[in-house]
Amino acid sequence: MNYSHKTAQWGLNSAKPSSKWRAASGVGNARLIAGLFLLDIACIALSFLAAGELYGTVGVTHNTGWILIAGIVIPIYLVSASNLHAYSVDALENRFLSITRSVRAFLTALCIVILVAFVLKTSAQFSRLTLGFGAGLSVLSLAVGRYGFAHFLRRSRGMAIHSTVLICDAGQQVPEGDFSVLMAADFDLDPDKHDPLMYDRLSKALGSADRVVVACRPERRIAWASALKGANIQSEMLIPELAELAPLGVARHGPMPTVIVSTGPLDLLDRVIKRGFDVAVAGSALVLLSPLFLVVAALIKLDSDGPVFFKQVRIGRGNKMFSMLKFRSMRVETLDGAGDRSTSRDDDRITKVGAFIRRTSIDELPQLINVLRGEMSIVGPRPHALGSRAADKLFWEVDQRYWHRHSAKPGLTGLAQVRGYRGATFHEDDLTNRLQADLEYLDHWTIWRDIQIVLMTFRVLLHRNAF
Structure with a gap:
């Protein structure tokens, strides 16, 4: 829709996009953050008090050691929580973000206290029972307290914490989303009028808003940016052409400013954790499965002439190609190095031993060597051959997002596989379903999800599409 009509006072429109349009004022947000600040202090103090009382029940009377521990931990926690933005407006709105940041801040504070006590050789002055039990209670109480705070806030106030103002030039389309206030940019709010009265009107119109978004014509963006740079508020410009x-x-x-269009899905620490998991699992699996490797290798050699392993060029991380290893399951003269022809059920190229190792997914096990080489990961998007097709189209012709999946190492197994998306790709949906799962995996990676996918893989080793 177009929003072009003027309003009575400075273009301020009282239109309400949703029933939760009213926003907390800046003063209100400050009070909420102060309340959360005090809640954290109470949670930690009461947790160590409870730990001190427990310590007293095992033979120590009038124990006050918890006061010393809490008195040291709380200030460090508050500094750490502030650095992690645990008291931001985002934390007020998102209960899980709030819990994560507060627990991380507490664990950081706890580690600092333990490290300093160890270096200064004063750890004997702390009760291990009080410290350990108090720390556990603190984590629990912080999580419960912050969850309850956010839940109470949502139910009691029934409003958005952020106050977002949308300023619309005449004739501009109002973007989707909830805005606290919609403002029409008319003669009284003209960024080209650089005079004190216009800036005063703009300041009063924005009031206690936390954020302002401007939808204007391209030639007016510089004027609006200039007008808002001194407004002491987060100001953003709507640029629809950036959507693609x-x-x-x-x-x-x-x-010169640049627009970031991609980064790796994992930061340095995540890559270290994932690589450690890969090396541990692949190394252990190769040792444990070495007898099976020998048996399969012997059976392949007895069944048909040719090498034990089949090497095929696949697309890896960063779109870099590598040679992926598999146990050879086809006769040498019918091998398809480019992957132009998908394997079908009862494929006449497959040997007797090959049919068995493909049906049981044993043919994929040599990729553990690729994992140790660093070319693959235990879990990730499955690597595809260069000639792979879906409905007679190359994979990247079906969906341009195909290349996005290569921002991480390909995996021996993946989210798409445990969801049953494997085998030949006769239809475009056969690819798009896998692609959607791969992108979901990259967007929500955790080491715990990798472990979960590995465990779920055992359920799909024998699959109707494994041929």
Whole structure:
């Protein structure tokens, strides 16, 4: 829809996009954050008090050691929580984000206290029972307290915490989403009028808003940016043409701003954790499965002439190609190095031993060597051959997002596989279903999800599409 009509006072429109349109004021947000601040202090103090009382029940009377521990932990926690933005407006709105940040801040504070006590050789002054039990109770009480705080806030206030104002130039389309206030940019709110009265009106119109979004014509963006830079509020420009780029943020190269369109899905610490998991699992599996490797290798050699392993070029991380290993399951003269022809049920190229190892997924086990080489991961999007097709189209011709899945190492197994998306790709949906699962995996990676996928893989080793 177009929003072009003027309003009585400075273009302020009282239209309410949803029933929860009213926003907390800046003062209200400050009070909420102060309440959360005090709640955290109470949770930690009461947790160590309870731990001290427990310590007293096992033979120590009038124990006050918990006061010393809480008195040291709480200030460090508050600094750490502030650095992790545990008291931001985002934390007020998102209960799980709030819990995660507060628990991380507490564990950081706890580690600092333990490290300092160890270095200064004062750890003997702390009761291990009080410290350990108090720490456990603190984590639990912080999680429960913050969850309850957010839940109470939502139910009692029935409003958005953020106050977002949308300023619309005449004739501009109102974007989707909830806005606290819609404002029409008319003669009284004209960014091209650089005079104190206009800036005063703009300041009063924005009031206690936390964020302002401007929808205007391209030629007016510089004027609006200039008008809002001194407004002491987070100001954003709606630029519809950026939608296709799907930017992740803004950076700088020298004096020039740049738009970030991609990053790796994992940061350095996550990559270290994932690599450690890969090496541990692949190394252990190769040792345990070495007798099976020898038996399968012997059976392949007895069944048909040719090498034990089949090497095929696949697309890996960063779109870099590598040679993926499999136990050879086809006769040498019918091997398809480019992957132009998908394997079908009762495929005449497959040997007798090959049919068995493909049906049981044993043919994939040599990829454990690729994992140790660093070319693959235990869990990730499955690597595809260069000539792979779906409905007679190359995979990347079916969906341009196909290349996005290569931002991480390919996996021996993956989310698509445990959901049953495997085998030949006769239809476009056969690819798009896998692609959607791969992108979901990359967006929500955790090491615990990798472990879950590995465990779920055992359920689909024998699959109707494994041929």
